[in-house]
Amino acid sequence: MRRAGDAGSRLRVVRGWSRSSPRPSGGAPVGRRYKDPSVRRSLALFRAFRREQVDPEACYSLLARDSVDQVEAYDGPVAGRTVVDIGGGSGHFTEEFRRRGADAYLFEPDVGELGEKPPDSTVIADGYLLPLYDGVADVTFSSNVLEHVADPQTFISELVRVTRPGGLIYVSFTNWLSPWGGHEWAPWHYLGAERARARYRRRTGRTAKHALGENLFAVHIGPTLRQVRARDDVRVVSARSRYWPFLAETVVKVPGIREVATWNLLLILRRCPP
Numbered sequence: 668m669r670r671a672g673d674a675g676s677r678l679r680v681v682r683g684w685s686r687s688s689p690r691p692s693g694g695a696p697v698g699r700r701y702k703d704p705s706v707r708r709s710l711a712l713f714r715a716f717r718r719e720q721v722d723p724e725a726c727y728s729l730l731a732r733d734s735v736d737q738v739e740a741y742d743g744p745v746a747g748r749t750v751v752d753i754g755g756g757s758g759h760f761t762e763e764f765r766r767r768g769a770d771a772y773l774f775e776p777d778v779g780e781l782g783e784k785p786p787d788s789t790v791i792a793d794g795y796l797l798p799l800y801d802g803v804a805d806v807t808f809s810s811n812v813l814e815h816v817a818d819p820q821t822f823i824s825e826l827v828r829v830t831r832p833g834g835l836i837y838v839s840f841t842n843w844l845s846p847w848g849g850h851e852w853a854p855w856h857y858l859g860a861e862r863a864r865a866r867y868r869r870r871t872g873r874t875a876k877h878a879l880g881e882n883l884f885a886v887h888i889g890p891t892l893r894q895v896r897a898r899d900d901v902r903v904v905s906a907r908s909r910y911w912p913f914l915a916e917t918v919v920k921v922p923g924i925r926e927v928a929t930w931n932l933l934l935i936l937r938r939c940p941p
């Protein structure tokens with residue numbers, strides 16, 4: 668594991684990105700895969716999310732396979748590509764990209780999120796300021812991080828910066844008015860964040876991990892779409908619900924309703940030539 672603050676780490680991290688970097692044995696991904704979109708897939712994901720606390724391994728392995736399938740659906744096989752997973756937490760996505768032959772690297776600012784065995788060459792780094800040269804990544808991947816940063820547009824700018832022209836950027840987030848917007852205190856966030864947090868504490872006896880304005884922010888779909896569409900350094904390839912079994916793009920086109928019905932917005936962006 669490397670720390671972005673280590674002396675000379677910027678150079679080492681970038682140099683470390685050779686084809687000789689450690690890579691797990693290749694081969695087909697382990698576990699079941701579902702067609703996206705399909706009712707079976709959405710149900711399987713929903714069941715896995717419900718069991719996330721008791722079986723996080725199964726939940727995140729399935730989500731990782733599903734997400735890399737989505738990347739490949741838009742961009743072709745990831746084998747041989749350089750992939751950066753920003754805010755990747757425990758590293759399931761990075762591992763899945765590697766299983767499919769990508770040179771994938773995890774960048775995560777919070778050591779506490781890494782789990783017991785983070786992927787080799789994990790870099791402790793903040794997504795606002797990545798220790799990477801411009802345009803090094805073929806695929807820049809960020810799952811469920813945007814609602815955890817105070818300035819989503821600056822965060823997206825950094826994802827764009829490290830992506831090569833023509834490269835793909837995968838950004839997904841749970842928007843505030845989604846039924847899951849309040850995370851562990853959802854859906855009570857509809858009654859206000861403070862009230863929902865207090866209820867969580869009363870019911871579980873634990874302090875909630877997330878606090879609005881500290882590590883969870885009210886990100887909305889409409890303004891986010893307007894901001895990415897106004898950029899001249901990316902093209903929006905797709906804006907869709909990440910998990911819906913049908914009408915995944917349609918639901919995102921309906922102002923108002925999309926804020927509640929999308930659940931989780933997936934943006935597929937393509938970096939424009941300079």
Ligand SMILES: C[S@@+](CC[C@H](N)C(=O)[O-])C[C@H]1O[C@@H](n2cnc3c(N)ncnc32)[C@H](O)[C@@H]1O
Pocket residue numbers: 753754755756757774775776777780792793794795809810811812815816
């Ligand atoms: C809900 S977890 C998502 C983890 C993983 N990407 C997933 O989809 O399961 C949010 C992650 O965002 C990370 N995060 C928060 N602020 C960040 C920042 N400024 N830059 C990069 N990652 C950040 C957190 O440390 C955490 O690992």
